[in-house]
Amino acid sequence: MLLHLPLDGQGPLHAQLTRALRTAMLEGRLVEGERLPATRLLARELGLSRNTVLEAYEQLQAEGCVQARVGAGSFVAPGVLAASAPVAAVPAAIEAVPAPSAFAARARRFHDHASIPGRTMPGMRHAFQYGVPMANATLTSDWARALSRAANHAAPSYPPVQGLPALREAICGYLSRRRGVQVAPADVLVVNGTQQAIALTARVLLDPGATALVEEPQYFAIREVLQIHGAELRTAPVDGSGLVVDAIDLPAPRLMCVTPSHQFPTGALMSLERRRQLLDLAARQGSWIFEDDYDGEFRYDARPLAALRSLDRDDRVIYVGSFSKLMFPALRLGYLVMPRALARDFINAKWADDFGSPAIEQLALAGFIADGGFERHLRRTAKALRARRDALLEALRRRLGARLAIEDSRAGMHLVAWLRDADHAGCEALVARAAGHGLALYPITPFYLRRPPRPGLLMGFAGMPLKDIGPAVSLLARCMDEVLPAPRG
Amino acid sequence: MLLHLPLDGQGPLHAQLTRALRTAMLEGRLVEGERLPATRLLARELGLSRNTVLEAYEQLQAEGCVQARVGAGSFVAPGVLAASAPVAAVPAAIEAVPAPSAFAARARRFHDHASIPGRTMPGMRHAFQYGVPMANATLTSDWARALSRAANHAAPSYPPVQGLPALREAICGYLSRRRGVQVAPADVLVVNGTQQAIALTARVLLDPGATALVEEPQYFAIREVLQIHGAELRTAPVDGSGLVVDAIDLPAPRLMCVTPSHQFPTGALMSLERRRQLLDLAARQGSWIFEDDYDGEFRYDARPLAALRSLDRDDRVIYVGSFSKLMFPALRLGYLVMPRALARDFINAKWADDFGSPAIEQLALAGFIADGGFERHLRRTAKALRARRDALLEALRRRLGARLAIEDSRAGMHLVAWLRDADHAGCEALVARAAGHGLALYPITPFYLRRPPRPGLLMGFAGMPLKDIGPAVSLLARCMDEVLPAPRG
Numbered sequence: 001m002l003l004h005l006p007l008d009g010q011g012p013l014h015a016q017l018t019r020a021l022r023t024a025m026l027e028g029r030l031v032e033g034e035r036l037p038a039t040r041l042l043a044r045e046l047g048l049s050r051n052t053v054l055e056a057y058e059q060l061q062a063e064g065c066v067q068a069r070v071g072a073g074s075f076v077a078p079g080v081l082a083a084s085a086p087v088a089a090v091p092a093a094i095e096a097v098p099a100p101s102a103f104a105a106r107a108r109r110f111h112d113h114a115s116i117p118g119r120t121m122p123g124m125r126h127a128f129q130y131g132v133p134m135a136n137a138t139l140t141s142d143w144a145r146a147l148s149r150a151a152n153h154a155a156p157s158y159p160p161v162q163g164l165p166a167l168r169e170a171i172c173g174y175l176s177r178r179r180g181v182q183v184a185p186a187d188v189l190v191v192n193g194t195q196q197a198i199a200l201t202a203r204v205l206l207d208p209g210a211t212a213l214v215e216e217p218q219y220f221a222i223r224e225v226l227q228i229h230g231a232e233l234r235t236a237p238v239d240g241s242g243l244v245v246d247a248i249d250l251p252a253p254r255l256m257c258v259t260p261s262h263q264f265p266t267g268a269l270m271s272l273e274r275r276r277q278l279l280d281l282a283a284r285q286g287s288w289i290f291e292d293d294y295d296g297e298f299r300y301d302a303r304p305l306a307a308l309r310s311l312d313r314d315d316r317v318i319y320v321g322s323f324s325k326l327m328f329p330a331l332r333l334g335y336l337v338m339p340r341a342l343a344r345d346f347i348n349a350k351w352a353d354d355f356g357s358p359a360i361e362q363l364a365l366a367g368f369i370a371d372g373g374f375e376r377h378l379r380r381t382a383k384a385l386r387a388r389r390d391a392l393l394e395a396l397r398r399r400l401g402a403r404l405a406i407e408d409s410r411a412g413m414h415l416v417a418w419l420r421d422a423d424h425a426g427c428e429a430l431v432a433r434a435a436g437h438g439l440a441l442y443p444i445t446p447f448y449l450r451r452p453p454r455p456g457l458l459m460g461f462a463g464m465p466l467k468d469i470g471p472a473v474s475l476l477a478r479c480m481d482e483v484l485p486a487p488r489g
Numbered sequence: 490m491l492l493h494l495p496l497d498g499q500g501p502l503h504a505q506l507t508r509a510l511r512t513a514m515l516e517g518r519l520v521e522g523e524r525l526p527a528t529r530l531l532a533r534e535l536g537l538s539r540n541t542v543l544e545a546y547e548q549l550q551a552e553g554c555v556q557a558r559v560g561a562g563s564f565v566a567p568g569v570l571a572a573s574a575p576v577a578a579v580p581a582a583i584e585a586v587p588a589p590s591a592f593a594a595r596a597r598r599f600h601d602h603a604s605i606p607g608r609t610m611p612g613m614r615h616a617f618q619y620g621v622p623m624a625n626a627t628l629t630s631d632w633a634r635a636l637s638r639a640a641n642h643a644a645p646s647y648p649p650v651q652g653l654p655a656l657r658e659a660i661c662g663y664l665s666r667r668r669g670v671q672v673a674p675a676d677v678l679v680v681n682g683t684q685q686a687i688a689l690t691a692r693v694l695l696d697p698g699a700t701a702l703v704e705e706p707q708y709f710a711i712r713e714v715l716q717i718h719g720a721e722l723r724t725a726p727v728d729g730s731g732l733v734v735d736a737i738d739l740p741a742p743r744l745m746c747v748t749p750s751h752q753f754p755t756g757a758l759m760s761l762e763r764r765r766q767l768l769d770l771a772a773r774q775g776s777w778i779f780e781d782d783y784d785g786e787f788r789y790d791a792r793p794l795a796a797l798r799s800l801d802r803d804d805r806v807i808y809v810g811s812f813s814k815l816m817f818p819a820l821r822l823g824y825l826v827m828p829r830a831l832a833r834d835f836i837n838a839k840w841a842d843d844f845g846s847p848a849i850e851q852l853a854l855a856g857f858i859a860d861g862g863f864e865r866h867l868r869r870t871a872k873a874l875r876a877r878r879d880a881l882l883e884a885l886r887r888r889l890g891a892r893l894a895i896e897d898s899r900a901g902m903h904l905v906a907w908l909r910d911a912d913h914a915g916c917e918a919l920v921a922r923a924a925g926h927g928l929a930l931y932p933i934t935p936f937y938l939r940r941p942p943r944p945g946l947l948m949g950f951a952g953m954p955l956k957d958i959g960p961a962v963s964l965l966a967r968c969m970d971e972v973l974p975a976p977r978g
Contacts, residue, residue: 015666015667018669019665019669022669022799062790063761064760064761064762065761077761097830099834100693100694100831100834101692101693101694101695101696101699101834102696103692103693103696103838104692104693104694104834104837104838107834107837107838107841108833108834108837111837111840111841120646131646131647132646133645133646135645136645140640140641140645141641143640144636144637144640144641145637147633147636147637147640147849148633148634148636148637148640149633151629151632151633151636151637152629152630152633154819155819156622156624156625156629156817156818156819157609157620157621157622157817157818157819158620158813158818158819159819159821176508177504178504180507180508180511192681192843192846192847193843193844195840195841195842195843195844196842196843199841199842199843203590203592203593204589204590204592204593205589205590205593206590207590207591207592210590221844224841225841228837228841229841271553272552272553272554272566273553301551310511324647328645328646329645329646329647329844330643330644330645330646330647330648330847330848330849331847331848331849332648332843332844332845332846332847332848333847341586342589344597345588345589345590345593345596345597348593348596348597348600348717349592349593349596351600351684352596352600352684352688352713352714352717352718353684353685353688353842354681354682354684354685354688354821355682355684355710355818355821356821357681357821358681358819358820358821358822358847358850359819359820359821360636360819360820360850361847361849361850
């Protein structure tokens with residue numbers, strides 16, 4: 001054997017041989033100045049054609065690893081040896097490495113990727129998981145068709161940073177018809193979901209140390225993005241009329257993040273009075289409002305409510321909608337209605353982030369909205385969600401009325417169930433026991449910055465098939481009986 | 490007429506009426522405490538069914554704009570008046586508004602959205618535009634099919650932040666077969682193109698004021714993203730062997746951005762010697778290297794060259810590839826090979842940015858790579874690009890050999906043509922004259938931080954059909970004859 005040159009079986013033979021020779025150099029089995037085997041010999045040895053060997057040698061020569069000398073053969077080039085030092089030890093525990101920037105340090109501190117609230121628990125029979133979409137074969141096939149059509153029509157070049165005009169127009173029509181928001185396509189920025197909306201907002205509005213308000217309780221991801229961007233976080237409580245505006249300390253925070261049409265997670269609807277108060281406060285203090293209308297579409301007692309943005313006379317509201325909840329989260333598309341005074345800054349920030357969202361999915365969505373498919377889907381989904389919610393409420397009241405206080409907002413894809421006769425330790429024991437029985441439960445604790453007043457569960461119902469709701473509630477009841485004291489009264 | 494209530498014709502009648510009534514309140518035509526017309530009367534007046542009017546009133550009641558009093562009718566609720574103040578004047582010139590954050594201020598200063606270099610000029614017959622993809626009917630139909638298949642198979646829930654495992658595996662296989670880079674799926678982060686790769690890198694590595702190096706000349710968008718993130722920018726020159734590493738001032742910048750396999754825009758190939766020097770410098774000084782392998786696939790003289798990352802023994806190289814150049818820019822997908830020590834920080838930053846890239850396009854791309862379609866596409870494209878490059882070189886040498894010094898890198902999708910007998914003013918005059926004749930030319934100036942040593946053109950040929958190359962070069966020759974002095978010699 002001339003040289004140990006194991007081929008890895010991937011791709012063309014000349015490329016395999018090139019890699020094997022390069023590895024031999026890096027590992028020091030072929031050293032600087034050494035003559036490579038004659039091509040004819042090596043070809044015979046390895047059972048390859050001579051052309052294959054020649055091609056590998058030429059490639060290594062082009063890379064500068066090999067030098068050919070006329071009449072003398074090919075030699076390992078100077079410099080190859082230096083690169084063949086053993087790989088430096090990579091730290092096993094990343095915690096041992098100091099964070100490379102203040103941003104990275106804050107991300108490590110405020111975001112624990114291993115324990116995102118509400119994530120899928122493996123091996124469960126039933127899950128009251130929030131944020132999962134309803135399985136929907138009609139939407140899947142409609143969307144596959146829309147994508148395929150769009151792929152044949154979308155321009156292949158860079159899409160406009162702000163979003164395709166066709167999609168921005170379709171969004172304006174939808175907002176006008178369904179959400180009472182009258183805006184022009186020039187006001188709309190297409191983004192990759194609510195997460196990008198809050199990240200861009202943080203970069204555009206908040207220098208490190210600037211104040212930002214979240215409702216208490218709140219959606220954890222918005223809170224963490226603000227913290228990661230160095231915001232000084234404030235909170236104000238929520239009651240049955242939404243955010244308690246009077247409880248906001250003055251001077252008002254630079255940015256106030258709210259969920260007026262369906263407070264997350266309590267489900268409260270912000271009253272007109274509070275909306276007016278909040279807008280007044282923002283106008284007076286020069287604050288900005290981030291209105292997260294994440295699921296305002298799905299109401300079961302009235303038409304969808306008009307958004308805060310539709311009452312805004314002072315250009316202070318950043319209105320944000322997402323197709324994650326309305327269609328499915330794998331899509332990663334949403335939009336942001338920009339205050340005019342910030343439009344240029346938002347478009348700059350989007351440019352600096354990713355040049356714009358993918359064109360084919362934008363065009364598919366524009367078509368899906370324009371041809372009425374999207375709103376048909378919303379009607380079908382609202383009907384199915386309502387059936388699941390009714391079944392869940394009925395089962396919870398019948399089986400667990402004495403143990404649970406249910407916060408039902410007549411809207412959305414989840415409800416909050418407070419445990420009447422348990423403390424936080426009892427709630428943790430319940431969640432653990434339920435997991436043991438194949439039932440995934442989600443405590444409300446991660447959605448509070450401070451400890452919630454009492455233990456509770458965030459119960460998502462969009463992902464649970466109607467027929468499973470009864471059995472899942474029975475299982476919940478069994479777990480409560482096993483773990484918690486008997487209910488009073 | 491009871492009240493002027495113009496319906497806007499969009500969507501269901503009750504929603505139109507709700508909007509019209511809301512507008513009347515906001516405009517002060519219906520004031521606080523005023524009684525709304527009786528439903529029966531209003532229905533008759535407007536020619537609507539009474540149910541439609543009832544539905545609108547109920548909606549306004551749910552919104553808190555209207556109060557119903559039993560037996561007395563419906564009244565405009567208190568608080569509506571306050572919201573009906575005229576819209577505050579939105580500043581006409583955004584320049585008058587101070588930037589809302591240091592990030593936004595830097596974005597205004599360093600990024601001029603209206604003049605992105607290389608953008609499409611409207612109404613041109615021919616364009617030597619860089620960054621446009623080759624028109625490709627096979628790719629379009631292959632991709633439409635891949636998308637449609639993926640839409641039927643992708644999980645609808647949130648994709649993994651780091652990217653679909655199937656795509657990360659496919660990328661590793663591709664990198665091993667074609668680029669000599671051996672990495673594991675755990676090292677790969679799927680991103681929305683090179684722009685997101687540099688933005689994440691800036692946030693993970695650079696506090697404001699940290700030093701970052703770009704080659705001079707360089708790709709303008711990477712330079713601007715670094716500036717927008719507050720980096721203190723350094724440059725080092727490029728010669729025929731790539732970045733002149735010896736010219737980097739010590740201490741070395743924290744981040745060094747390079748294009749070793751095909752320097753952008755000059756086309757230089759970084760020598761093995763320089764690669765080793767750069768890796769040594771980074772290891773010694775604790776710097777990080779951003780290796781932008783934007784079009785290393787397309788070489789016309791040898792197999793594609795092995796990447797810098799494949800020589801990296803010290804875990805200092807962030808290797809970045811994009812499918813914008815290899816497929817089409819509308820796709821917005823790329824990847825980043827993370828140093829192990831930074832992996833957690835990169836994944837956190839991606840989470841904070843958008844939760845992860847769209848799942849369906851990721852799955853479609855994974856399939857396209859795994860089934861060999863992607864590499865077949867690369868071979869077809871390389872062949873077609875080579876034909877265009879050969880035709881362009883031939884035409885330029887024949888028609889304009891005396892006027893142009895051509896920097897041909899035997900790779901990529903562009904070349905650089907230096908003007909022999911013109912100054913910068915002459916070049917500007919040439920570009921203007923050419924535009925007047927329907928020929929889009931792109932000066933090299935925006936790719937230099939300082940003024941380039943002599944005037945030149947960046948000539949992209951991927952977007953120009955083969956048959957147009959001769960006519961376009963003839964037109965260029967005519968414009969040069971009209972605008973520039975006769976060539977010497």
